[in-house]
Amino acid sequence: MISIPVSASTDYNVLIERGLIARVGEETAKLTKPARAVIVSGPNTYPLYGETVTASLEGAGFEVLHFIHQGGEPAKSLETYGKLLNFLCDSHVSRSDILVALGGGVTGDLAGFAAATYLRGISFVQIPTTLLAAVDSSVGGKTAINLNSGKNQAGCFYQPIAVFCDPDTLKTLPDADYRCGCAEIVKYGVLAGGELFDTVSSGGIKANEEAVIASCVRIKSRIVNEDEFDRGMRMLLNLGHSIGHAVEKCSGYAVHHGDAVAIGMAMIARAAADKGFCSESCRDIIIETLKKYDLPTETSFTADELFEASKADKKISGGKMHLIVPEKIGSCRIKSIDIDALRDWL
Ligand SMILES: NC(=O)c1ccc[n+]([C@@H]2O[C@H](COP(=O)([O-])OP(=O)(O)OC[C@H]3O[C@@H](n4cnc5c(N)ncnc54)[C@H](O)[C@@H]3O)[C@@H](O)[C@H]2O)c1
Ligand SMILES: [Zn+2]
Structure with a gap:
């Protein structure tokens, strides 16, 4: 055990x-x-x-x-x-x-x-x-x-x-729900890099299920030990979630959490590459990895719709929100932006 x-x-x-x-x-x-x-x-x-x-x-x-x-x-x-x-x-x-x-x-x-x-x-x-x-x-x-x-x-x-x-x-577990879990695992892989990302990016989640679950739990445990109440590094676990939650909300929750997080991760990776925070190859491998698990990487909701839905995000304080931005595989940063600036990231 x-x-x-x-x-x-x-x-x-x-x-x-x-x-x-x-x-x-x-x-x-x-x-x-x-x-x-x-x-x-x-x-x-x-x-x-x-x-x-x-x-x-x-x-x-x-x-x-x-x-x-x-x-x-x-x-x-x-x-x-x-x-x-x-x-x-x-x-x-x-x-x-x-x-x-x-x-x-x-x-x-x-x-x-x-x-x-x-x-x-x-x-x-x-x-x-x-x-x-x-x-x-x-x-x-x-x-x-x-x-x-x-x-x-x-x-x-x-x-x-x-x-x-x-x-x-x-x-x-139905395939669609298994896929949703894969989205969170891709998130851990992007955050941690190393062996976990190698396994995940080569499509190896199912074949290494127990070890992958244990790796993710160890990462989460380390982060929670440091920051139980989400004031610092725990925010990194929100990679893909700010936009993801907006997608879920816009869809009336018809888009499942994991699928929405995958869309959120792909969108933030595209925006990060466009703005020079990460390389195009970093963006591409994130999106290719999501696609390996049949996860969606795009949404038909408009930037305006997502922006309106994001305004209710409880992580906004004083008009600022924290976006988790990939810099390279194994390194993401917490970027504090004005809520109005979110439009540029959508
Ligand atoms: N608390 C947190 O830290 C945290 C983190 C991530 C996500 N969430 C929340 O988790 C929710 C999504 O969780 P989820 O994806 O597990 O969704 P879910 O709980 O709705 O489960 C997905 C579906 O799988 C079915 N199911 C569950 N176990 C099954 C099994 N073994 N075999 C067959 N069917 C099974 C469920 O009945 C459901 O239809 C969202 O509300 C999200 O906000 C919370
Ligand atoms: Zn989640």
Whole structure:
């Protein structure tokens, strides 16, 4: 088993092992006294893995309850969040009980925010079942729901007590969702360079799945250890995200997060090359790598539409926003720009 420590306001481990999903009860019982465990999951994931996780938790002495949300980005809404909190209240879930986020980034973000805020915070574990959640959203404690004005507008930093990643769960993941995880992995590759980028740029994510997940989690862990609250280097993880979030919003969330991030990365790479921040070959290899995983690199939304959508970005303060700009593979910089200057980058 691979165990990667994360040291933040709570210290915990990310455990990665094939078959781990059948042992999450045992592993959870090492961290918290068996109590009640509320599995939060979606309509696709729960039928696939709900029974195994329930059996494992019950076998370790937990009493298991379930909350199944409607699935997809709309589940990260005030309405679903409210339903989940009311479910916890109605079920008399107490502070010694735990939430178990079983699913992708949507489930993790929703369950994490509920865990953070219900009774001022109860423990939760993450069981990521998408590639994106395995490499990114399950680690680092960012939890959120969306508001009408944009993505992740209500949320907080709240760390899980453990992350249990079973790469075997990715076997049932539809290609389109696997591809979305690849976008975040390309992001890590561009940020870190080296062996990870070599593997990623040669199309080797699937063939080296476990090692690639572990590399990404190690990078994320290092960054979160340094900057849990996103005031400095953690912002680098937003490569492709400022424009990506605008694409998601313009599409009414029909464009999935990973696809939108891929478009955002390609657009920022093109703009960076045009402005002389990176070479044309750096731009080209980023775009070619995205295309290797069938990721989109262009959008039909206009610069004006993206600009309007970007204005709600919560990372804007005092009219300034931080753009993550590639300089070369293995090196990106945080560039602070006036929001009005964003037009030139779109
Ligand atoms: N908190 C963070 O740090 C962070 C980081 C990156 C992304 N995010 C958020 O994550 C979300 C995207 O996450 P996602 O791409 O995992 O989307 P998702 O949670 O919607 O999952 C994608 C789809 O895959 C299905 N699914 C999940 N696991 C499956 C499995 N093993 N087999 C078959 N189907 C399965 C889901 O039901 C869903 O339909 C976005 O809301 C984004 O904002 C958060
Ligand atoms: Zn992301």
